[in-house]
Amino acid sequence: MNIKYPDLSTSQSAYLVTIRREHQLILFLRAAVLILFLVLWEWTANTGIIDSFIFSSPSKIGTCFLTMAKDGTIFPHMSATLYETILSFLLVTGISILAAVFLWFSRNLSAVLEPYLVVLNSLPKSALAPLLIVWLGANRTTIIVAGMSVAIFGSIMTLYTCFIGTDKNKIKLIYTLHGTSVHVLTKVVLPSAVPTIISTMKVNIGLCLVGVIIGEFLAAREGLGYLIIYSSQVFKMDWLLMSIVLLCIMAMALYAVIGVVEKVYQKHF
Structure with a gap:
């Protein structure tokens, strides 16, 4: 019976692509969390939910x-x-x-x-x-x-x-x-x-x-x-x-x- 082994180079390339995508996803989520925090901070300061004198605002x-x-x-x-x-x-x-x-x-x-x-x-x-x-x-x-x-x-x-x-x-x-x-x-x-x-x-x-x-x-x-x-x-x-x-x-x-x-x-x- 012939056993077929996967193409190691193809598998390695797929693994590297997966790692790269995970890294890009992590970077995107980090940026998204920061942007969301800044937007909420700015919005709450401008609408008076928080005191802009005490907490200031990003702008x-x-x-x-x-x-x-x-x-x-x-x-x-x-x-x-x-x-x-x-x-x-x-x-x-x-x-x-x-x-x-x-x-x-x-x-x-x-x-x-x-x-x-x-x-x-x-x-x-x-x-x-x-x-x-x-x-x-x-x-x-x-x-x-x-x-x-x-x-x-x-x-x-x-x-x-x-x-x-x-x-x-x-x-x-x-x-x-x-x-x-x-x-x-x-x-x-x-x-x-x-x-x-x-x-x-x-x-x-x-x-x-x-x-x-x-x-x-x-x-x-x-x-x-x-x-x-x-x-x-x-x-x-x-x-x-x-x-x-x-x-x-x-x-x-x-x-x-x-x-x-x-x-x-x-x-x-």
């Missing part, structure tokens, strides 16, 4: 942004927040990797410091911001440190856990070939930890933005966090909601950049 927020963009007053706030977020993110990434490597080399020290890292990671970071102002002053350094404080301890713990979870057989092979701990780190531990490092970066970029906004609430003279606090004090709800929308866009853009880095790594490695 007012858009007009507010265009006005501030035209006179250039919004861009210093956006650039300040973006700069502080990126700098705190880069510092968190570098320090976390170095600290995790140091703890990996010294298991006894890591056993001593682990409970302290857990406690520091559990602290409400908003409670640290006033203390940072006393220590460092009301300046940009305080804001950057506040941004780092939200992400750094959890990042160190995540990376260290990944390092010590590296395949033991690969480590034994390096030692069998008379390799050193440095060889194990550079040839096995770090390469195998790259996916975890990237996923941690995707989390940290959002956490650093949160920490920066906390710092700007208390110690800034510019930035979107400062603009939120100022607009709430003078009841400019258009400014406040516009700042929140800009923060959402900024967070998505930064996350997308890390996503591109991840795709480039997966493609080449």
Whole structure:
């Protein structure tokens, strides 16, 4: 009896078409949800169902942004927040990797410091911001440190856990070939930890933005966090909601950049 096998190339093409359609459907539904939300928001504000002074409306927020963009007053706030977020993110990434490597080399020290890292990671970071102002002053350094404080301890713990979870057989092979701990780190531990490092970066970029906004609430003279606090004090709800929308866009853009880095790594490695 002859058995007929399906054409694998045709099946693969059909599968890829299905995946592409599902992706397009998801994008369409995402856009539809956003548009529906904006339309309902605008309609309820214009008909008086909600108080447009308190809740504003998409059209007012858009007009507010265009006005501030035209006179250039919004861009210093956006650039300040973006700069502080990126700098705190880069510092968190570098320090976390170095600290995790140091703890990996010294298991006894890591056993001593682990409970302290857990406690520091559990602290409400908003409670640290006033203390940072006393220590460092009301300046940009305080804001950057506040941004780092939200992400750094959890990042160190995540990376260290990944390092010590590296395949033991690969480590034994390096030692069998008379390799050193440095060889194990550079040839096995770090390469195998790259996916975890990237996923941690995707989390940290959002956490650093949160920490920066906390710092700007208390110690800034510019930035979107400062603009939120100022607009709430003078009841400019258009400014406040516009700042929140800009923060959402900024967070998505930064996350997308890390996503591109991840795709480039997966493609080449």
